[in-house]
Amino acid sequence: MVFACRVFALCNIVPCIYRLCLKANDGIGRPITEDERQHILNVCRTHKHGFWVLFMLYTGARPVETRLAKWEDVDLDNNRITIHSAKNNFGDRLVPINPELLPYLTCGDGYIFPQDDDQTQATRGSLRSWWKGFKRAVDIDMGAQVSVRGGVIPVTSKVAPDLVPYCLRHTCATDWYTAGVPINTIREFMGHNDISTTTRVYVKLSDEAFNDAAARIAAFEQGKKEHKILIIPREQEMTS
Incomplete structure (x- = not known):
């Protein structure tokens, strides 16, 4: 033929797509490596905040947007989640429900990720604390050793210093692109006003x-x- x-x-x-590879710093992320992905998924199975991490990984939500997420935003019948934008006046956006999230979407009332001690909206400080504890668990899963006081011994640390929550958002965009999702659709899912932000910074x-x-x-x-x-x-x- x-x-x-x-x-x-x-x-x-x-x-x-040509891309600008950025080191994650001050909220700027990068896609996680396959090794990091395996350890993150391992920890998510048992960690208290594993669902929160998976939510960012599979919806592309910004960390601060997880504070706004409510159970009423989950539409299982139509396989979509409403993400309330916390940046650039984009407004609410819809993202498809990744099958990996379904076991966690039991639905309920109020915030999906409330404060640990009540059902009020989580604070930014809580998000930082959640990530710090989760990242420590990932470090230990990678082989870091723990001191008698419970802290990771610095010289044994394995986790990358630039592994930040935004890395999950970048990974989600890259996964969508690899899956063949059109770049303009990814722009909508990510909540970008300018498609150049999607192509230049997020999609690797x-x-x-x-x-x-x-x-x-x-x-x-x-x-x-x-x-x-x-x-x-x-x-x-x-x-x-």
């Missing part, structure tokens, strides 16, 4: 997408050698 292909439009066959090229692109390019070159792909010169195409 012969396929016609424009060499100059190869980027349309293997789409990818995953290992899966990179390997898939490499395989496609290799197959393309092999197809040329075996004369299974017909290269049509641009000039000939324009005059045909």
Whole structure:
């Protein structure tokens, strides 16, 4: 079988997005590594705030937006969650429910992630405390040693210093992109007014997408050698 292909439009066959790789700092995140993902998921199974972490990982919610989340925002019938934007006046947005979240979405009343001691809205300080405790648990899961007082011995720490909650949001965007979700749809899910924010900062090229692109390019070159792909010169195409 012969396929016609424009060499100059190869980027349309293997789409990818150039990205700015940022070190996570002051709320700026990066996608988590696959090793970090495994340890995070391990800890989520038993940690008190594991559901909170998974919520950010699978909805792309900003940490501060989890404070606003209520059970009435969960629509199981239509497989969606309403996220109340806490930034840039984007307004409320809908995101699909990831199947991994379903076991946790038992529904109830009030805030999904309230203060630990009551049902009031969690404070920003509580979010920082939750993450500090969760990150410590991840560090221990990675192999860090604990002192007699319960703290992680610094020289044995394994967790990356730049692993911050926003890394979960960045990972969610990258996962959506790798899954083939259109970039403008990801912009809506993330609550970005400007699509350049989505493409420049949030969407990174995953290992899966990179390997898939490499395989496609290799197959393309092999197809040329075996004369299974017909290269049509641009000039000939324009005059045909």
